[in-house]
Amino acid sequence: MSRSFYEQLVGDTAAECGAFMAIPLIRRTIAQGVDRALYLDFLASAYHHVKHTCPLLGLALSRCGEDDGDYRAGLLAYLDEEKGHEDWILDDIAALGGDRAAVRAALPPFPVRMMVGYANYAIEHLSPYALLGMVHVLEGMSVALARNAAAAIVTSLALTPGPDGGIGGFSYLTSHGQLDQEHVALFARLLDRIDTPDRRRLIIQAAKDFYRLYGNIFEDLTHEV
Numbered sequence: 001m002s003r004s005f006y007e008q009l010v011g012d013t014a015a016e017c018g019a020f021m022a023i024p025l026i027r028r029t030i031a032q033g034v035d036r037a038l039y040l041d042f043l044a045s046a047y048h049h050v051k052h053t054c055p056l057l058g059l060a061l062s063r064c065g066e067d068d069g070d071y072r073a074g075l076l077a078y079l080d081e082e083k084g085h086e087d088w089i090l091d092d093i094a095a096l097g098g099d100r101a102a103v104r105a106a107l108p109p110f111p112v113r114m115m116v117g118y119a120n121y122a123i124e125h126l127s128p129y130a131l132l133g134m135v136h137v138l139e140g141m142s143v144a145l146a147r148n149a150a151a152a153i154v155t156s157l158a159l160t161p162g163p164d165g166g167i168g169g170f171s172y173l174t175s176h177g178q179l180d181q182e183h184v185a186l187f188a189r190l191l192d193r194i195d196t197p198d199r200r201r202l203i204i205q206a207a208k209d210f211y212r213l214y215g216n217i218f219e220d221l222t223h224e225v
Contacts, residue, residue, distance in 0.1 A: 005200060006188035009136060012204050016211035020141065023215055025222040029145075033152040038221065039169075040098045043089050045217050046172065048108035049138075051086040052116045054079060056123065056131060063128035071129065074190040078135070088172045096169040111216040118213060122206055129199045133206025135187060137214055145173070 003011070010017075020026070028034075034042070057079045064072045090100040108116070122130035153173075194200060 004188070004192050005194060006191045008200070009191065009204055009207060013136075013207045013211065016208045017140075020137075020211045020215045021144070023218050023222075025218050026145070030152060033155055036096060039153055040093060040096060041221055043093050043096075043098070043172070044103045044106070045109055045112055045221065047086055047089040047093070047103055048106075048112045049116055049217075050089060050172075052119070053082045053085065056116075056119050056134070057082065059120065059123050060128040060131045063123060068128070070190065070193045074186070075131075077186065085172065092169045092172050109217065109220055111213070111220045115210070115213040115217065118209065122209075126206075127199065127202050129194070129203055130206040132187075132191065132194075132203045133208075134210045136203075136207045137210040139187060141214065 057075050061072060061075050061079075064075070090104065093103055094100045107113075119131065119134050122133075153170075191203075194203070
């Protein structure tokens, strides 16, 4: 039985995924959690790339052609799901005592600027389908980090549930552990409708690139410890 394209994408980028998960900060966070300052730095970086998700989806939509109906429908569904996620991050920052206004006004970290800049370039000059490489990496790694790291971070920060049973500062991370599992399933179905070899090769290469670019964001956080 032949592999689906989603299975092929996972297999062909396994080395890059492994290198990402081997980043010392990520391994340490999953095992031990992090301190409040580093978690706030992570949230600030996340804000500055998550706020570009909807504009990037809109750019990809604008570059779709007449034969891209399935892809266009997938982008529209994803766009509807992603609206407002950057506000969740600002709420989490405020809940942990951070300065949401300062984060919103700050210049994004250099690796974030590079990743977002490359995403715009790839969509604009290579193919709107390059966005799927970014989606594969960011959605897949959000699920992995939410599933494996959230509990360790809560423990390391000695946080306790509030009256409603929730823990302030984790709406973004925990929601991605839940929502993005659904997104990954939707993403897999969308990928399997892409049967053009050139587009498949481009998506695989884009995913490899984004593993490196997203990894650079975590490497930069490590340098600030």
